Amino acid sequence: MGFLSFQPLNLGDLLSDVMGSGRGGVASFVGMVRDHHEGRAVIGLTYSAYEPMAEAVCGEIVAEAQAQWPVRVALLHRLGELRIGDAAVAIAAAGDHRDEAFAACRYVIEELKRRVPIWKRESYADGSVEWVDPTASGVGIGESGIGERA
Amino acid sequence: MQNRAPAKGARLILRVMALPSSQSHLIRVQLFARYAELLGSDSIELPAQGITTVADVLDRLRALPGGGGIGAATLVAVNLRQAKPGVRVTAQDEIAILPPLAGG
Numbered sequence: 688m689g690f691l692s693f694q695p696l697n698l699g700d701l702l703s704d705v706m707g708s709g710r711g712g713v714a715s716f717v718g719m720v721r722d723h724h725e726g727r728a729v730i731g732l733t734y735s736a737y738e739p740m741a742e743a744v745c746g747e748i749v750a751e752a753q754a755q756w757p758v759r760v761a762l763l764h765r766l767g768e769l770r771i772g773d774a775a776v777a778i779a780a781a782g783d784h785r786d787e788a789f790a791a792c793r794y795v796i797e798e799l800k801r802r803v804p805i806w807k808r809e810s811y812a813d814g815s816v817e818w819v820d821p822t823a824s825g826v827g828i829g830e831s832g833i834g835e836r837a
Numbered sequence: 838m839q840n841r842a843p844a845k846g847a848r849l850i851l852r853v854m855a856l857p858s859s860q861s862h863l864i865r866v867q868l869f870a871r872y873a874e875l876l877g878s879d880s881i882e883l884p885a886q887g888i889t890t891v892a893d894v895l896d897r898l899r900a901l902p903g904g905g906g907i908g909a910a911t912l913v914a915v916n917l918r919q920a921k922p923g924v925r926v927t928a929q930d931e932i933a934i935l936p937p938l939a940g941g
Contacts, residue, residue: 805940806870818871
């Protein structure tokens with residue numbers, strides 16, 4: 688356990704975890720809850736996870752990043768009910784230099800989105816709720832009107 | 838262990854005795870997020886008979902009321918690892934059906 692939290696995330700804690708006297712570059716990423724999704728007003732959301740697998744996969748991803756670059760990485764994903772502006776995920780990566788710190792940070796968020804079993808149920812201002820499905824093409828609802836029609 | 842089996846007859850009896858318990862095994866499948874809502878439960882037990890692979894589990898679930906919403910982008914995890922349709926499963930495995938992921 689250690690990559691999932693039902694408590695608000697504190698990026699400072701993650702930065703403290705990875706910083707060290709030999710590490711000259713620290714990169715971080717924080718994913719926040721947005722007030723809109725495909726043109727609809729979002730008022731809040733709930734994250735849930737297949738927790739044992741999510742913990743295991745997060746551990747793999749962090750280990751992969753630390754094997755690929757000379758960095759130390761911290762990762763925490765929030766679960767439960769979140770409000771607009773809450774941090775949903777926080778990542779910190781520290782290395783000797785900025786290149787590996789940025790690269791590792793980017794790797795961790797991309798792999799997390801691709802592989803970690805976490806789901807998001809959004810609540811909208813019109814009273815409806817919906818599980819977010821990134822594989823569904825945003826047909827019809829997108830405010831830009833340029834949704835893919837695959 | 839095979840080569841110290843006492844006799845053919847004894848082996849046959851063991852096999853017959855093992856049959857009823859293996860038939861009564863249930864394959865427990867965990868469901869998450871939208872799929873738990875669609876099928877009305879976060880866990881379903883399927884009779885193990887006729888189920889040998891991940892694809893069989895999906896076929897069986899899709900035939901249940903509400904199971905039609907289990908789409909092509911569904912992922913299956915066996916023992917905490919993503920598993921392709923051809924992966925074999927037994928009642929001892931931890932099986933989970935995962936809707937498209939939306940973390941981050």
